[in-house]
Amino acid sequence: xxxxxxxxxxxxxxxxxxxxxxxxxxxxxxxxxxxxxxxxxxxxxxxxxxxxxxxxxxxxxxxxxxxxxxxxxxxxxxxxxxxxxxxxxxxxxxxxxxxxxxxxxxxxxxxxxxxxxxxxxxxxxxxxxxxxxxxxxxxxxxxxxxxxxxxxxxxxxxxxxxxxxxxxxxxxxxxxxxxxxxxxxxxxxxxxxxxxxxxxxxxxxxxxxxxxxxxxxxxxxxxxxxxxxxxxxxxxxxxxxxxxxxxxxxxxxxxxxxxxxxxxxxxxxxxxxxxxxxxxxxxxxxxxxxxxxxxxxxxxxxxxxxxxxxxxxxxxxxxxxxxxxxxxxxxxxxxxxxxxxxxxxxxxxxxxxxxxxxxxxxxxxxxxxxxxxxxxxxxxxxxxxxxxxxxxxxxx
Numbered sequence: 001x002x003x004x005x006x007x008x009x010x011x012x013x014x015x016x017x018x019x020x021x022x023x024x025x026x027x028x029x030x031x032x033x034x035x036x037x038x039x040x041x042x043x044x045x046x047x048x049x050x051x052x053x054x055x056x057x058x059x060x061x062x063x064x065x066x067x068x069x070x071x072x073x074x075x076x077x078x079x080x081x082x083x084x085x086x087x088x089x090x091x092x093x094x095x096x097x098x099x100x101x102x103x104x105x106x107x108x109x110x111x112x113x114x115x116x117x118x119x120x121x122x123x124x125x126x127x128x129x130x131x132x133x134x135x136x137x138x139x140x141x142x143x144x145x146x147x148x149x150x151x152x153x154x155x156x157x158x159x160x161x162x163x164x165x166x167x168x169x170x171x172x173x174x175x176x177x178x179x180x181x182x183x184x185x186x187x188x189x190x191x192x193x194x195x196x197x198x199x200x201x202x203x204x205x206x207x208x209x210x211x212x213x214x215x216x217x218x219x220x221x222x223x224x225x226x227x228x229x230x231x232x233x234x235x236x237x238x239x240x241x242x243x244x245x246x247x248x249x250x251x252x253x254x255x256x257x258x259x260x261x262x263x264x265x266x267x268x269x270x271x272x273x274x275x276x277x278x279x280x281x282x283x284x285x286x287x288x289x290x291x292x293x294x295x296x297x298x299x300x301x302x303x304x305x306x307x308x309x310x311x312x313x314x315x316x317x318x319x320x321x322x323x324x325x326x327x328x329x330x331x332x333x334x335x336x337x338x339x340x341x342x343x344x345x346x347x348x349x350x351x352x353x354x355x356x357x358x359x360x361x362x363x364x365x366x367x368x369x370x371x372x373x374x375x376x377x378x379x380x381x382x383x384x385x386x387x388x389x390x391x392x393x394x395x396x
Contacts, residue, residue: 003185004125008133010184011117014074015140016147017176019114021081023148023254024170025050025107027247028156028163030234030354032088035162036097044230044354046088046104051226051350053084053108054115055343061112062336069188070120071181074113078177081110085170092164103167110174112339118316119335122323123186128269131320135265138316141258149251153244199330202337213389214321215338217277219345220382221314224284224375227349228291228307229253231357231371232300238364239295249300256308264316273317273324274390280313281383284375291372295365303372314382 029047037043065073084106091099121133151169158165205211232253233246268276287306293299326334353371360370 004129004133007124007184007186008121008136010180011121011137012140014177014180015114015117015137016143017180018078018081018110018173019141019144020148020151020173021085021107021110021170022114022141023145023250024151024166025104025111026229027149027152027233027243027250028166029104030230031237031243031246032092032100032163033097033354034234036091036095036100038097041355041359042097043234043358044350046100047230048347048351048354049101049104050108050111051343051347053105054112055108055340055347057109057112058115058339058343059336061109061116062333062339065116066331067188070116070123070186071184073116074120074181074184075178077110077113078174078181080106081177082171082174084108084110085167085174089164089167089171092161092167112343115339115342116335118319119323119331120184120186127324130323131268131273132265134316134319134323135261135263135268137261138264138312139258139261141261142255145251145254145258148254149247152247156243199327199333202333205326205330205334206337208325209389209392210321210325211334213385214318214325215341216385217281217382218315218318218322218338219342220378221277221280221284221311221318222342223345223349224378225257225307225311225315226346227353227374228287228371229304230350230353231368232304234354234357235295235364235368235371236297236300238367241297245297249297249304252301253304253308256305257312258308260309260312261316264312265320267313268317268320273320274386276313277317277321278383278386280310280315280317281379281386283310283313285379286310288372288375292369295368 026047030044033046034040034043037045061073084103087106088100088103091103117137118134121137122130125133152166155165155169156163232249236246236249237243283306287303287310290299290306291303322338356370356374357367360367
């Protein structure tokens, strides 16, 4: 337990400091893209490239950590994050949309690794402590919700080229990674003996109801959160508000994403992961309803706060379902495939977000409404899958 608590403390700090890159990139990615994109429908493409980088590297990164340990994987990721920020800054300096996208793709490698913090928290934790370990690590994002937007406010206009100094600041942020991960104490997974079982085939794992439904709910929770959050700065600025207002709304959203983590684990332990996931899906639906009701600042704040809470319950609940549904020797493969599906869904959501926002209807409000209406079919899919899983044992 001492080792588990120490590792959780390190991962909380990593989530708080290094995780500040997430709100920074979501605040400025679409706005920087809007400056350089040859077509306004492509404004959110830099954010989509971050997610694509996460999707493409999830499985290779999981295998790398399975063979070389969590610390090696996390150090590799901060190197990629720093390089991505540097290339993005160079893209703004040279006015190159292609360079901005390349930098975003590299940043996606870091974002993929950040998704593994929650899994790493359970590596040395007992089964009883695992849900709380996941929640505490996710709660580290509270600090990132403050640090990230503060970086944007302090740097967005420091240079003649907007947001270039912000990307330079992210290089410095990634330099703290080696210091943090020096204190991480997670043993490398033991190499299996010759002839030892590697676990169930992947096809069988994906047919396991609890694993399949956990992946669906995790993917839908994350993708819909990303779909709406990606367009939020564009919608806020497009409705006549300042970029600082967009930063404040994203800050409130990220706080809402992570603040419930202090008690999400306890709620899962008491009521079960499935019920908490279901509650998260309902709250995501409420977020869409608030967003559709108007485009004043209060509507944006209300919708994004609900969006963050719904993501927290849905994503942490689905993660807990997944970690308890596979064997230790299957960990790397299951977690890698899960994050491939999750970030693949998030990539499609972020790619669609810009098109829905800028190219659907003749006004900003029409585009914003299209973004939020797009949530409905996926919420129905995830809800139906969850109800099927809960009802299945009774039918059996």
